[in-house]
Amino acid sequence: MALNEDLLRRLIETPGVPGREEQQREIAREELGNLTDEVRTDNLGSVIGTKGGRDDVRVMVAAHTDEIGFLVKHIDDKGFLRLQTLGGHDPANMVSQRVIVTTSDGTALRGALQPARKPPHLSKGQEQKPPTPAEFYVDLGIGADEVKEKVRVGDYATMDRTLEKVGNCYMGKAMDDRIGVYVMLEALRALGDHEATVYAVATSQEEVGLRGAEASGRALAPTVVVALDITLAMDVPGGGGENEITALGKGAAIKIMDGHSISHPKLVDHLREIAEREKIPYQMEILPAGGTDAGGVQKLHGGVPAVTISIPCRYVHTPNEMVDEGDVRACVDLLARYLEEAHTGDYSL
Numbered sequence: 134m135a136l137n138e139d140l141l142r143r144l145i146e147t148p149g150v151p152g153r154e155e156q157q158r159e160i161a162r163e164e165l166g167n168l169t170d171e172v173r174t175d176n177l178g179s180v181i182g183t184k185g186g187r188d189d190v191r192v193m194v195a196a197h198t199d200e201i202g203f204l205v206k207h208i209d210d211k212g213f214l215r216l217q218t219l220g221g222h223d224p225a226n227m228v229s230q231r232v233i234v235t236t237s238d239g240t241a242l243r244g245a246l247q248p249a250r251k252p253p254h255l256s257k258g259q260e261q262k263p264p265t266p267a268e269f270y271v272d273l274g275i276g277a278d279e280v281k282e283k284v285r286v287g288d289y290a291t292m293d294r295t296l297e298k299v300g301n302c303y304m305g306k307a308m309d310d311r312i313g314v315y316v317m318l319e320a321l322r323a324l325g326d327h328e329a330t331v332y333a334v335a336t337s338q339e340e341v342g343l344r345g346a347e348a349s350g351r352a353l354a355p356t357v358v359v360a361l362d363i364t365l366a367m368d369v370p371g372g373g374g375e376n377e378i379t380a381l382g383k384g385a386a387i388k389i390m391d392g393h394s395i396s397h398p399k400l401v402d403h404l405r406e407i408a409e410r411e412k413i414p415y416q417m418e419i420l421p422a423g424g425t426d427a428g429g430v431q432k433l434h435g436g437v438p439a440v441t442i443s444i445p446c447r448y449v450h451t452p453n454e455m456v457d458e459g460d461v462r463a464c465v466d467l468l469a470r471y472l473e474e475a476h477t478g479d480y481s482l
Contacts, residue, residue: 136458137319140164141296141303144311148235148291150202150219151341154178156235157198161314161335168321169333175352178337179345184321186330190476193332193355194320194468195346195426196313196362197339200306201450203290205234205271212277213270214244216290220340224248224264226451231293232271236283243293244271292452301458302381308454310339312444312461313361320468328476336426343393343429350430350437357400357438357475359468360427363454364388364418364443379445381455384414385463386443393424394431397438399480404440404471413466414459418443438480442468 149157158180165172165182172182180198201220208214214234227246234242248264271290273280296305303312317333324331332353337345339362350358367373368380379386387404388396408415420443431439444464447455 136303136461140318141312141315144315145296145305145307148202148233148289149199150204150289150291151199151338152178153235153289154198154337157335161198164318165333165335168318175349177345177348179349180335181349181353182333184327184331184333187328187476188330189356190329191332191353191355191357192329192472192475193334193350193353193358193430194317194472195334195336195349195358195360195430196317197310197336197345197426198314199338199340200291200309200311201340202292203232205284205286205288205290207286208281208284210277212275212280213272214280214284215270216266218266221450222266223450224266224269227266227269228264230452232290233293234271234273234284234288234290236288237285240283242273242283244273246271294452299455302455303458304453304455306452306454308446308456309363309449310361312363312446312456316361316442316444316461316464316468319465320472323465323469325469325473327473329472331472339426343424343426346426346429347433350433354434355430355437357478357480358427358430359471360425360439360441361464361468362425362441362443363446363449363456364420365449366445366447369447378420379416379418379443381445381447381457382459383416383445384460385467386416386418386445388418388420388425388441388443391420391424391428391441392422393428394439394441396427396440397480400438400440400478403478404442404467407470407474408467411466411470413470414463415467416445
């Protein structure tokens with residue numbers, strides 16, 4: 134079955150940085166409103182859709198709505214914007230990009246993201262050091278007075294990229310983690326009979342410390358948490374072998390550990406058993422650094438069995454994040470089948 138490109142495009146192209154996920158919240162409310170019994174929004178901006186079931190088995194599914202981006206921290210006398218980064222940026226991926234600045238009234242302004250450095254015509258062969266994030270500015274192509282009328286400190290910027298189909302893959306900005314939100318929504322659509330209560334949570338502020346998931350997890354007190362997020366696919370030049378982590382086209386990734394959590398071994402085994410029984414392609418993942426919403430919930434309430442189903446992704450935290458269509462379908466199938474039998478899991482130690 135082909136992916137729902139209209140939904141995926143809307144998720145990818147709609148901007149939302151940590152703490153400013155309001156446009157993404159509207160999508161989550163609309164979609165979860167059609168797929169769950171009750172929808173509410175918590176005080177940190179996460180949207181929670183509940184599908185009723187047994188009170189003794191409460192599965193929290195978490196996928197974050199925010200993307201890495203920037204806040205406007207200063208507007209200079211010439212109208213150039215200086216930025217505060219939100220999330221992990223590699224300056225090498227910021228050079229000569231285009232951005233969308235979203236203003237307080239929702240207006241989208243397109244601009245050039247540039248480092249303050251000399252062009253080669255003027256550098257006279259002198260070697261220039263790689264830029265740091267603090268050296269970048271945004272040029273909106275309009276005068277200073279107009280900039281100051283339209284933009285204020287605290288407005289936010291995201292990369293200006295569309296969703297594109299590339300071979301068997303989809304490419305765009307913010308696959309991290311809109312593709313996880315997509316998997317959550319499509320798994321709910323594919324879900325059959327289930328006994329567990331399911332909390333489908335489109336979380337906020339993951340890129341700055343798993344904050345939304347922790348707040349929601351404290352309130353919901355789930356008995357299990359399944360995070361959905363991308364992971365590194367290092368099946369590219371410079372990767373491979375013991376450093377491959379995952380590869381595109383090999384299926385859903387079942388996380389064993391990352392920098393913020395060690396998955397519950399019985400929960401890992403349960404997912405593997407489902408994948409093998411249902412012939413869902415899968416691969417095992419160990420990520421040496423970074424983390425997912427599972428790490429924000431796992432330590433709550435005396436410990437919550439946690440695991441992450443990961444979507445392999447090339448070029449993470451760049452404007453060209455790439456996922457494989459088949460891997461996305463495998464993640465949808467694995468999550469849907471797990472939720473149908475989550476009540477059968479024994480995760481006692």
